[in-house]
Amino acid sequence: LAKTTQPISMDSYEGQEVNITCSHNNIATNDYITWYQQFPSQGPRFIIQGYKTKVTNEVASLFIPADRKSSTLSLPRVSLSDTAVYYCLVGPGTYKYIFGTGTRLKVLA
Amino acid sequence: DAGITQSPRHKVTETGTPVTLRCHQTENHRYMYWYRQDPGHGLRLIHYSYGVKDTDKGEVSDGYSVSRSKTEDFLLTLESATSSQTSVYFCATVDVESSYEQYFGPGTRLTVT
Numbered sequence A: 001l002a003k004t005t006q007p008i009s010m011d012s013y014e015g016q017e018v019n020i021t022c023s024h025n026n027i028a029t030n031d032y033i034t035w036y037q038q039f040p041s042q043g044p045r046f047i048i049q050g051y052k053t054k055v056t057n058e059v060a061s062l063f064i065p066a067d068r069k070s071s072t073l074s075l076p077r078v079s080l081s082d083t084a085v086y087y088c089l090v091g092p093g094t095y096k097y098i099f100g101t102g103t104r105l106k107v108l109a
Numbered sequence B: 001d002a003g004i005t006q007s008p009r010h011k012v013t014e015t016g017t018p019v020t021l022r023c024h025q026t027e028n029h030r031y032m033y034w035y036r037q038d039p040g041h042g043l044r045l046i047h048y049s050y051g052v053k054d055t056d057k058g059e060v061s062d063g064y065s066v067s068r069s070k071t072e073d074f075l076l077t078l079e080s081a082t083s084s085q086t087s088v089y090f091c092a093t094v095d096v097e098s099s100y101e102q103y104f105g106p107g108t109r110l111t112v113t
Helices: none
Strands: A009-013 A018-023 A032-038 A045-050 A053-056 A061-064 A070-075 A084-091 A103-108 B004-007 B010-013 B019-025 B031-037 B043-051 B054-057 B064-070 B073-078 B087-094 B102-104 B108-112
Touching (some): A045 A070, B010 B019
Parallel strands (some): A009 A103, B010 B108
Antiparallel strands (some): A032 A045, A032 A084, A084 A103, B004 B019, B087 B102, B087 B108
16 A cells, blocks of 8 residues: 655646656555546546656646656646646555545646 | 446434435446545545445544445445534545546535534
8 A cells, every 4th residue: 555645735826837746655566656636525536647657648747757656747837727636646556545635736826 | 427426415414313325336346435525634535345245444434334235336324423424425436447547426515413
């Protein structure tokens, strides 16, 4: 069961790139790294998932170094609507998915 | 959203009464989860299930029980509700056949007075 550590909060301005790093020192060989976004009063929703190197989709990029002990979620040109809590999750492991504290991102005008 | 519904969506109950929350999925996912989320806090795992009649405890299982008699339904029961169990409860499933992504339901807001 890999525990994750993220910054509690971050502020950014509209149009900037935001990078959120997650530490997962005990990641197992069969674990993937998945990032979720959560808005108030809603369940988390999937943003991106990766195993190693770099993954990019239409909303974000995920950078994973060779040792896989950390990962960085990159959000290009954030807008006010990106204000949310972002969670990093490692698994499947034993499928006992435990979330960390998440990072509360606030985008300022 | 993997066809996950939760019922009820809102409930107010009194201390000491039993409460059952229902999670229903239509995707035939093997794994199902119950989390609670308190204001300003992250998600905490209560119980999870890895198949019909197969369940295990999470981080905060005291005061909660679960049952899964069929693949599509996962029930969370508060045997005797307390004010500390006032929270938003989220159900989730995992599709182990593809990406290990978790799909979350819309949540149930429970208030224990």
